[in-house]
Amino acid sequence: MRVTRRTTAAVATAVALIMTLAACGGTPGEAAAPSVRNHTNVSVYTWWAAGVEKTGLDALVTVFEEQHPDIEFKNDSVTGGGGSAAKDNLQSRLENQNPPDTFLVHAGAELDDYIKGGYVQDVSGLYKKFGLTDVFPKDLIRQLSTDDGKIYSVPSNIHRANMMWANPKVLQDNGIDPSAEYDSIDAFIADLDKLEQAGVTPLSVGTTWTQVHLLETVLLGTLGPDAYSGLWDGTTDWTSLEVTTALQNFKTLMSYTNADRSNLDWPEATQMVIDGDAAFNIMGDWAVSAFDEAEMKLGTDYVAVPAPGTAGTFDFLADSFTMSANILDPENTEAWLETVSSVEGQVTFNKIKGSIPARTDIDRDEFTEYQRMAIKSFDEDTIVSSLAHGAAVPVSRLNAITEATNDFVGDNGHQDVATFQAALAATTN
The missing domain is CATH 3.40.190.10 (Periplasmic binding protein-like II)
Incomplete structure (x- = not known):
């Protein structure tokens, strides 16, 4: 440079x-x-x-x-x-x-x-x-x-960005493995569906930047570390079918989130898991402070595991x-x-x-x-760079990705994967 x-x-x-x-x-x-x-x-x-x-x-x-x-x-x-x-x-x-x-x-x-x-x-x-x-x-x-x-x-x-926080009591009460470990996003979606049918908020999320954070973990969990990193260095094609699958996964996960997401930031979204009002939250490991302040014990009162499909990878910022x-x-x-x-x-x-x-x-x-x-x-794990937190892309490109994400899932989002994918691909220009 x-x-x-x-x-x-x-x-x-x-x-x-x-x-x-x-x-x-x-x-x-x-x-x-x-x-x-x-x-x-x-x-x-x-x-x-x-x-x-x-x-x-x-x-x-x-x-x-x-x-x-x-x-x-x-x-x-x-x-x-x-x-x-x-x-x-x-x-x-x-x-x-x-x-x-x-x-x-x-x-x-x-x-x-x-x-x-x-x-x-x-x-x-x-x-x-x-x-x-x-x-x-x-x-x-x-x-x-x-x-x-x-x-x-x-x-x-x-x-570490690719962390998922879970309330094991909520999971166990609904017949779901309280370890909250998922090798794939498909398996995760299956349990989110069970929770929704039981009347539980499956996945809490907050305002737009937290949704971009969720997007990056879904891209990583669907594509794997090499193809995920390729999105930022140009070796992975944003218009490919594998990226389409990742964005469809993101859309599906967003359908299981809380309706008031645009009014929350990450602490409020994390608090939903602490209070048992949601089963899961995907957020960086700064969230551990919220569980510590609530005097909750890791492994007993809450679970902290890699986001679905991302075990063996450390999403760094x-x-x-x-x-x-x-x-x-x-x-x-x-x-x-x-x-x-x-x-x-x-x-x-x-x-x-x-x-x-x-x-x-x-x-x-x-x-x-x-x-x-x-x-x-x-x-020990493969290190990749966080999208939402400045490691993977310059500020100008992150802003463009954030705008595209808001257009996709915001209050007035059109929920069209093809348009979203085209908008994300355009950020590379």
Whole structure:
């Protein structure tokens, strides 16, 4: 990938503008507000504003302050479900040459537009400096690297997208195997039908982005990891019969979901399983926090298994931090990235967030039963990139896929597989 470089004069102008704006004050998180950067702090932009994400960030900041007591952490963030509002705000700031020192991004193809815009710096040198090439899995390094071998972010964690959560009591009460393990989507559909006939909501889902999340797991469960990955690198034909089958499966699964889905986000959809109002929910492993907060025990009160047809595959995404281009004090940002990637930082943060460290040199016994399962899977299974969470495609293409999905299954969706398939194929152009 080729990054456009600004001229020296433009850089000087941008830095001068940022310093002038910073002197004027402002409220972090407002699009027109100046960054809170100066020579003694690091401004960090995330959408971690509530729940375990905020608690995890606070704990990570505590580690940072212990490791780098001379640098003040500045929370330069906005709120936003799934990061959508935060990303729009961030894009405005970047275009107006008012970047935070570092910002949260999903590792992988989501970075492409930032790289092409010249908004982020290559941090490959820090991987060598911090010894990360020795402690991050080779598959992860490959997923993080661009075609020319550069890396533009440092992951704070690893999440698994292809997880299904189930209420074993609801399943058992309706004559269904409470292990909730399905080798195929066809077998899963058969049990969804049983539940619907019994008057139980078979599968809970939320608003559009959660439906795109469901779509990616159905594509993966129907096509398998190689053909699924081919959708993003161009080796799988979107117009093929196997993709048609996957989209028909998606349509069928959506027919078994709750009617109020457009009014819910993922926590409410997950809560339906916790409360026994739905049997299944397919969501990333950040959902484990909801079960933990409800004081439910894995294997007894709830079940966590790979989504139907996806056993042996780890659908990966990672919350990562960049180093913005043209910033005042790159060494302060380097210090933040050092903490994010350190053993103490990764253990502290992930024990709270429910995800797993990117590092392999950690003590697995410090983590929960679910996290130990995820660490084992990440070590052993085939790794693929998440569609809905920025690893597989750039933001612009994800937006197009999201729009097509909403047209297909939204409140006014036309439910036509052929049209949906054509719209998805058009996103590759």
